[in-house]
Amino acid sequence: MIPPTEWPIGRTGHIAIVGRPNTGKSTFLNTVLGCHLAPVSAKPQTTRRRLLGIWSQPGLQGLFLDTPGLFEGDTELDRAMEQGIRRSLEDADVVLCLADPLRESGAEDRRVAGFLRDAAKPVLVGINKSDLATPAQVAAASAWWAETLPDAPRFVFSAVERKTLDVVLDALAKRLPEGPFLYDPETLTDAFERDIGADLIRETVLEELRDEVPHAVAVEIEAWKEDDAANRRVVRAVLHVERPGQKAILIGHGGEMIKVLTNRSREKLETLCGMKVKLDLYVRVTADWRRKRDALKTFGLAGARRGG
Ligand SMILES: Nc1nc2c(ncn2[C@@H]2O[C@H](COP(=O)(O)OP(=O)(O)OP(=O)(O)O)[C@@H](O)[C@H]2O)c(=O)[nH]1
Numbered sequence: 001m002i003p004p005t006e007w008p009i010g011r012t013g014h015i016a017i018v019g020r021p022n023t024g025k026s027t028f029l030n031t032v033l034g035c036h037l038a039p040v041s042a043k044p045q046t047t048r049r050r051l052l053g054i055w056s057q058p059g060l061q062g063l064f065l066d067t068p069g070l071f072e073g074d075t076e077l078d079r080a081m082e083q084g085i086r087r088s089l090e091d092a093d094v095v096l097c098l099a100d101p102l103r104e105s106g107a108e109d110r111r112v113a114g115f116l117r118d119a120a121k122p123v124l125v126g127i128n129k130s131d132l133a134t135p136a137q138v139a140a141a142s143a144w145w146a147e148t149l150p151d152a153p154r155f156v157f158s159a160v161e162r163k164t165l166d167v168v169l170d171a172l173a174k175r176l177p178e179g180p181f182l183y184d185p186e187t188l189t190d191a192f193e194r195d196i197g198a199d200l201i202r203e204t205v206l207e208e209l210r211d212e213v214p215h216a217v218a219v220e221i222e223a224w225k226e227d228d229a230a231n232r233r234v235v236r237a238v239l240h241v242e243r244p245g246q247k248a249i250l251i252g253h254g255g256e257m258i259k260v261l262t263n264r265s266r267e268k269l270e271t272l273c274g275m276k277v278k279l280d281l282y283v284r285v286t287a288d289w290r291r292k293r294d295a296l297k298t299f300g301l302a303g304a305r306r307g308g
């Protein structure tokens with residue numbers, strides 16, 4: 001820990017990462033920080049709450065805010081996610097809007113652009129996934145954003161390849177104001193370890209289950225404590241689902257699925273915590289939790305929370 005009086009002065013500010021679902025926002029954050037902090041999956045709507053990632057360099061502290069993908073939904077959860085995006089845009093000194101050239105730009109990107117116009121913050125557009133996209137796809141995405149947000153410079157890169165990110169990172173850094181660092185330069189986030197753990201368990205659910213089921217799952221950590229004698233972390237988490245049928249799918253035939261979820265999640269938690277983890281997962285039905293504000297608060301998906 002470096003004491004606050006010794007934190008350097010330099011360019012310091014918030015960078016909101018926004019875009020429609022699945023454009024690579026969380027992947028970008030993880031690559032910049034060099035660690036698996038934010039949940040990532042091939043399914044849309046992976047991120048549900050904003051996450052602060054602190055990128056400290058000599059003379060520079062970029063406070064990245066990873067946000068949920070913007071889409072139009074009708075549940076309390078969808079509204080809470082949208083609120084998280086708006087709050088992040090309010091807090092931002094500069095915005096990185098990520099686009100996915102593999103999918104045609106359309107209504108969702110138009111909505112993102114509307115949010116950005118309302119926020120009236122400096123915007124850079126990142127055309128991501130350049131390792132997968134054809135030159136024609138990159139050109140089409142670039143042309144669409146040039147027409148939609150003519151003042152926003154565009155950058156092409158791949159969020160899975162760190163070396164391609166330097167140009168956009170430089171451009172973001174230049175747009176941050178001068179000031180004292182806001183966080184200890186040795187820390188990567190202000191999120192609680194148990195919240196990151198909950199998100200990694202949910203990431204595992206997204207990886208292992210198909211269709212709509214993973215979207216009906218919320219992870220609540222009931223216990224997260226040290227077992228000093230055994231030098232390990234003891235974690236008990238509940239997977240809340242909305243209906244009994246989903247509970248049966250999560251448990252699986254003869255308990256096969258819950259075993260897979262427990263083993264894969266445990267590996268991730270052990271990497272996160274740097275120690276052995278004893279993990280117990282339970283499945284509980286909390287009917288229609290995505291429509292209930294109280295449930296969202298209990299699960300840390302709405303209301304006051306850390307994150308920049
Ligand atoms: N090949 C390749 N895959 C990428 C790249 N960026 C992201 N991905 C993949 O795209 C998928 C979505 O990535 P995420 O980082 O979860 O996307 P997101 O924008 O945070 O998604 P939401 O949280 O749902 O809004 C994952 O399968 C990533 O591995 C990239 O530059 N190249």
Ligand SMILES: [Mg+2]
Pocket residue numbers: 025026027039040046047066067068069
């Ligand atoms: Mg994400």
